[in-house]
Amino acid sequence: MSSKKTLKLSSNMIFLLVVEALFAYLAVRTFSYSSVAALMPGIIIGFILLVTTILVVRELWLSLRKAGSDAAAEEEQTTVPEADPAPRETDPKVARMRELEIIGWLAGFGLTIYLLGFLVAIPIFMFLFLRIRFSTKWLTTAAITIGIEVGVYLIFIVWLQTMLYSGLIAKLFIPH
């Protein structure tokens, strides 16, 4: 029975291919610049493409080796009746869900800042995260939210005298 080699695209391989494609595009763009402006990025992009290609080839070779050894192991096992497969661990799925969740929180926080400004977005974010998401006690939520808001005001506005971004809506409705 011939072994079937299955090649899985690893996360690292996907990352490298994305980097390779991106810098191949940037290499084309570099030709539109003058020779002085293009010299440094051109050299750098050249080396990036070289190193990425080496890494892709290495990753491919390792994947083929792994696929080959997996296929050989599978071939041996087909002669033995298979037991019921053990239940899969859910940790990687949980991790993936949490990754998407935190990115969502960051994007949402960013959007709220863009629309309402820091001083309004911060207490909204803190309240939603602590109370709604994690059901933190009311007292703890209030203490931390108020503490952070007051701290931000005192440090950035009173002490450092920086202008915090006030949000798109404030800019539309409040005259300068």
Place this chain on the structure above:
Amino acid sequence: MEQLWMGLISLISPVTLLYLLLGVVIFMVIGLLPGLSGPVGMALLVPITYGLGKEAAFAMLIGGHSAVMFAGSITAIVLGIPGTGLNVATTFDGFPLTKQGRAGEAMGAAACSSAMGGAVGAFVLAAAIPIMRPLVLAFGPPEIFAICLLGITTVAFISKGNILKGVLMGLVGVFLSTIGFNPITGSLRYTFNITVLWDGVELIAVIVGLFAFSEMIELFVNAHSISDREMPVIRGIFKGILAVFKNWFLFLRCAVIGTIIGVIPGVGGPSATFVTYAHAVSTSKNPEKFGKGAIEGVIAPESANDAKDGGALIPTLAFGIPGSTTMAILVAALLMHGLDPGPELLLTQQTFLFSLVWLVILGGILGAIIGLGAAGFLSKITTVSYKILVPVIVTISALGAVVYRGLFSDLIIAVVFGIVGYIMKKLNYPKTTLLIGLVLGNKIEKSLFVSTELYGYHFLFRPITLTILIILVGILLWPFVNSWIKKLKRINSRTDVGR
């Protein structure tokens, strides 16, 4: 000598000393919090120091950072949890000492070693500054170009993951520095008609993204467990301090080793602590006691931990070559305050440089005093849940990303790099080399242009430049040569066995 005292005098103002104290307290808290470290603290505080004078700003940053190592030691000794990666070696004997009821003794030894180790590193830095002056005068644009490349390559060589990944990230960092206005012709590159990219990718936003946002993403995803160990009674601190003086020769050797390791780009950090711990074991008359509560096992890594900072500042300040994440962020802070690390800083800002020497010493001493005094209270900070830590740090990070230029787009850059940084960590690509490439990129391009204008491509054959480039190629080829030598040895040994 006069400049050394001038450096100290420049720090003697209530405001500067207050910022030093504030920096020490903030960094101590950061050093204790799970999931955070010195670079995260620097990434958060650098944007905040923008509005401060340079003495106050660096009192907060350098002085504070000198204290973070001891903060991590507190939890390493008392709870068996290293506060940072730099404190792992301290747990080997620190935590067993706590189990024997000698937590105070271990902490006294750690505090004294940290403070005095930092002083040794600082004095080496102070001694190196006048020696470096004639050396940097011999460095022209070709040598600066070569040494910048060497800095990136060395860090890539030492970093986690294979060397090619480190080199790739260094190159990507250098590429990112080319976005925006070309410093030579003034033309725009890779801006894609996005106005905010005309000034390039903002360094502070990248730092906040790579080292604060990405760490918070990881903290949230992994949902770090809370430490719930009971706090021991802290007694016998003075006995621990005396132990350092009793073992003064071991302390001095480890501090010097730590300083030397700190000088080499990319090697510092945990390497210094493990090397000195191994040194203490190998030179001890009773090596079997290590790992079971030997006070020397605390003195050795703690003295190296702080001493390495003085060493790391030498290439950073003299050549503008940062050898670690913290130093790269420090370079960003210097640039933000209008100080160009490298020959110019060394030649024109000697008083400021010596003030940094004193800040390393004062920060270490203050950190030790505060740490010892508040150890019981500070250790409770380790019980802070990630559910509270994440939104607080994300908020501070978001402010930090935006406060420097006041542009909302910097927050977008920070979030993007936060996600990129998280992916890089998962796939084992070093973030430090990317940051160092970004920090050095402009310098590399300018020195390349000036070198080619002055010497054509013959600049590559100038003696110092050529030597540095040969070392660079050697470092790149070494893993392959080493692997080939090992294969040959294996083949030879098989041949001998066959006979």
